[in-house]
Amino acid sequence: xxxxxxxxxxxxxxxxxxxxxxxxxxxxxxxxxxxxxxxxxxxxxxxxxxxxxxxxxxxxxxxxxxxxxxxxxxxxxxxxxxxxxxxxxxxxxxxxxxxxxxxxxxxxxxxxxxxxxxxxxxxxxxxxxxxxxxxxxxxxxxxxxxxxxxxxxxxxxxxxxxxxxxxxxxxxxxxxxxxxxxxxxxxxxxxxxxxxxxxxxxxxxxxxxxxxxxxxxxxxxxxxxxxxxxxxxxxxxxxxxxxxxxxxxxxxxxxxxxxxxxxxx
Numbered sequence: 249x250x251x252x253x254x255x256x257x258x259x260x261x262x263x264x265x266x267x268x269x270x271x272x273x274x275x276x277x278x279x280x281x282x283x284x285x286x287x288x289x290x291x292x293x294x295x296x297x298x299x300x301x302x303x304x305x306x307x308x309x310x311x312x313x314x315x316x317x318x319x320x321x322x323x324x325x326x327x328x329x330x331x332x333x334x335x336x337x338x339x340x341x342x343x344x345x346x347x348x349x350x351x352x353x354x355x356x357x358x359x360x361x362x363x364x365x366x367x368x369x370x371x372x373x374x375x376x377x378x379x380x381x382x383x384x385x386x387x388x389x390x391x392x393x394x395x396x397x398x399x400x401x402x403x404x405x406x407x408x409x410x411x412x413x414x415x416x417x418x419x420x421x422x423x424x425x426x427x428x429x430x431x432x433x434x435x436x437x438x439x440x441x442x443x444x445x446x447x448x449x450x451x452x453x454x455x456x457x458x459x460x461x462x463x464x465x466x467x468x469x470x471x472x473x474x475x476x477x478x479x480x481x482x483x484x485x486x487x488x489x490x491x492x493x494x495x496x497x498x499x500x501x502x503x504x505x506x507x508x509x510x511x512x513x
Contacts, residue, residue, distance in 0.1 A: 249253070249371075251300070251404075252357055253451045254363055255363070255376075257305055257310075258353050258355070258365050258376070258439050258487060259374075260305065260306055260408050261302050261306070261353050261365075262351060262365055262367035262369075262374060264302060264305055264352060264356035265298040265299075265301060265302050265303045265335060265351045265353075265367065265369075265479050266293050266351065266369030267369075267403035268294070268297050268298040269294045269297075269298045269335070269336065270299045270369050270370065270465070271368055272292065272294035272346075272456055273294070273342065273375060274291065274298075274303065274345045275454055277290075277292050277293060277294065278293060278416075279292055279343050280292070280345070286341070289341065290299065290340060290509050291339065291341055291351050292339065292342070292343065292399060293353035294333075294335070294336060295318070295335045295336045295339060296319050296320075297320065298311070299317045299319045299320055299335040300319075300352065301321070301336070302331075302333055302387065303315055303317065303320065303333070303449045305382065309377075310329065310513075312324075312327060312329075313327050313329045313330065313331060314326065314329070314330035315329060315330065315332075315333065315429065316331070316333070316459055316460060317329045317330045317332075317333040317334075317435040317457070317460065317462075318334045318335065319335065319460075327358055327418075327453070328357060328488070329355060330356045330359075330360060331353070331354070331355055331356075332337070332352075332354035332355070332361075332459055332460050332463035332464065333350070333353060333354075333460060334352040334438075334460040334461060334498060335435050335458075336349055336350075336351065337349060337350055337351070337352045337438040337461060338350065338436075338437035338438060338439070339487075340424065340488055341435070345367065346435075347370050347371055347382065347435050348436070348437060348439050349368070349437060349438070349439075350366045350367055350368040350438045350439060350442075350455070350459065351365075351366070351367045351368075351369070352365075352366055352438055352460065352461070352463070352464035353365045353367065353464055353483060354460075354463030354464030354465075354466075354467075356485070358388055358457035358497070359403070359485070360485070361379070361463050361464075361466040361467050361485050361492050362378065362379060363376075363377070363378050363379075363467055363494060364377055364378075364463065364464030364466060364467040364468050364469065365468075366438050366439075366441075366442050366464060366465065366468065368439070369398045370414060371386065371387075372386055373387075374386065374446060375393065375442040375446075375447065375468050376468065377393070377467040377468035377469070377470070377471030377472065378467050378471055379466070379467040379470050381471045381472075382445050382467070382468050382469075382471035386445065388414065388469040393395045393442075393445040393446050393447075393448075393471070393472040394445075394447055394472050394473055395434075395444060395445060395449035395469075395472050395473045395474045395494030395495065396448075396449055396450070396492070396494055396495075397494075397495055398450040398493075398494060398495040398497070398498050399495075399497060399504075400497055400501055400511075401428040401430075401451075401498060401501050401511070402428060402429075402430060403430050403432070403450070404429050404430055404431075404450035404451050404498050405430060405431045405432075405448070405449050405451070406425065406426060406429040406431065406432045406435070406449075406450070406451045406452075406453065406476070407430070407432075407433050407435075407436050407440035407443070407451070407452045407453075407504060408422065408432075408434070408440075408452065408453050408454055409434065409435060409436060409437050409440070409454060410433070410434050410435070411423070411434070411457065413454075414455045414456075415418075415419065415455070416507060418455045418489065419427065421479075421506045421507075421508070422453055422506070423451060424508075425451075425501075425502050425506065426490050428501075428505070428511070429443075429451070436452075438455070438461075438464075438465060439454045439466040441468065441469055441476075441492050442465070442468060444469055444472075444474055444492050444493065444494050445468050445469050445471070445474060446460060446472070447472075447493070447494065449494045449504055450493060450498050451493070451498050451499075452490070452493075453490070453491055453502065453506070454489070454490045455488075455490075456488070456489070457480070457488060457489075457490050458486035458487045459485060459486055459487050460485050460486055462476075462490060463485055464481040465492070466484060466485060469492050472494075474492060474493060474495075474501045475492070475493050475495070475496055475498070476488060476490065476491070476492040476493075477491055477503075478491070479503065479506050479507075481490060481503055483487065491503065
């Protein structure tokens, strides 16, 4: 069985999670601050209910599969197939009533990301990829996703969720890239990566990410022709400090600057 055999099931997971989350959006829902992290790290009943709904469906259909989820932890992570779930990536946007959030549904086989979806039920958009191709479905119709060419940072649109999420050293490194970028914008969470795949954003730089933040996005970015690595140019599926780019030239320049090296103007 290949990853593409799971495409219809991922659509079901997206539908179930969306139906669970939407009644909570832009309502007076209760918000908790997760303990043990630096800064405000909110979680809501929508996060928990959506992940519980997806886990129940996975348990029913694929009881031998593993699951890694943001809210309810890990189970059977040594299984051949492991689902990696982030019910609401961008909870801070969610609780602010802003639509820059999405549900991330990733599938790993033997530890490697093989299929992923970002679902935004409020905007009715789904971004999907399998590492070889990527697709969009939404109100404007269905189409293939493809990154755009970008010769260098001087022409690049750069996104990060917030430099305030970075430690001082990483923030300083990020600012070296930001100084050369054509345009720098903050916010977006998972949406920024999907905009790389769609050809609207050229570069995303983040830090302190977890597997559930990235596993679903990797097959989308790479499937659209982009590149996604750690700052050290390593495999990104475990999270950490992440760089995603639509053009390898921009990616290479960003990595040099993040390491403290210079790039030619």
